[in-house]
Amino acid sequence: MKAAVFHGPKLPLSIEDVELDKPQDREVLIKTVASGVCHSDLHFVEGLYPYAAPAVLGHEAAGIIEEVGKQVTYVKPGDHVICCLSVFCGNCEQCMSGHPNRCSNKAATQRKPGDKPRISQKGQPVNQFLDISSYCEKMLLHENAVVKIREDLPLDRAALIGCGVTTGVGAVLNTAKIEPGSTVAVFGAGGVGLAAIQGARIAGARKIIAVDMFEGKLAMAKRLGATDTVDASSSDAVDEIRKLTDGAGVDYSFEAIGLKKVAEQAFLAIKPGGTATVIGMIPVGQKVELDGYMFLTERKLQGSNMGSNRFRIDMPKYIDFYLQGRLNLDDMISQRRKLEDVNDAFRAMKAGEVARTVLMFN
Incomplete structure (x- = not known):
């Protein structure tokens, strides 16, 4: 499947084929419908924050569940979801005290060293950016990185809630x-x-x-x-x-x-x-x-x-604000582009031409 691959700072992202593994016990495979182009990604592209290459960037996304691991009970195929980088273990002190956005045991929601990587290319591992990697036609995530949402919310608007709005x-x-x-x-x-x-x-x-x-x-x-x-x-x-x-x-x-x-x-x-x-x-x-x-x-x-979020509580609230007309998501989307346009979307962001570009995968 197609993905925008990061090969190092100050280099344009490259549209390439990557492979995703099948979902393990608590993982879900998601068809990416929309991914916002967030300034946080640009920080890594420009080298202001370090990140190991190769990696698939992107973290502000919404999509539809395609397949679930055998221990997943929260979602099922066909469910609409927003993805969130505030993936939580649910058991550490931060999670148990009501601060899952500060989860101190992210390793519990990632694959163990030596396991087959979630994303690979020609047999070699590709790093998953912020546990999401949404500049890809599909995403393979831990179930604690998604929130199930109502199906009457357009998924391009839902993607904004995944990071920028929640933050x-x-x-x-x-x-x-x-x-x-x-x-x-x-x-x-x-x-x-x-x-x-x-x-x-x-x-x-x-x-x-x-x-x-x-x-x-x-x-x-x-x-x-x-x-x-x-x-x-x-x-x-x-x-x-x-x-x-x-x-x-x-x-x-x-x-x-x-x-x-x-x-x-x-x-x-x-x-x-x-x-x-x-x-x-x-x-x-x-x-x-x-x-x-x-x-x-x-x-x-x-x-x-990330807005001190408890995203499975907050995101449905923000959806209600939108549907009630109290939160304007429509005007925040300046343009809708294809995955292949991601580098130009970064350019437009730096030039102050857009509030948000959303990459559409349909």
């Missing part, structure tokens, strides 16, 4: 737990940032300030719930946010790009007692620098991992 909306609702009437700034109006903006709107924020350098993305942010916008290409974002909040700063800020400088700006943009949440993937080896005295004002800086 952005969840950072607001689960990690930061913002209060109704709060003031919020979101740095970055890509897929995750737009989801965070919508999460703030759903939570009842009274002022939502979107910060970006691209006019088209700021216009999209306004459509999805931002009350104000700041063009960071022509002004100092922190100064503009303070002007919009009578000099005080916001109650909550969210960094949704993955840049050291922006994480620092997100902290500087909050008022005393405020909370800045870093959602983006700051490159390995970079350090965020802040003036220590500012912590005496009870400002807080925290991280968020």
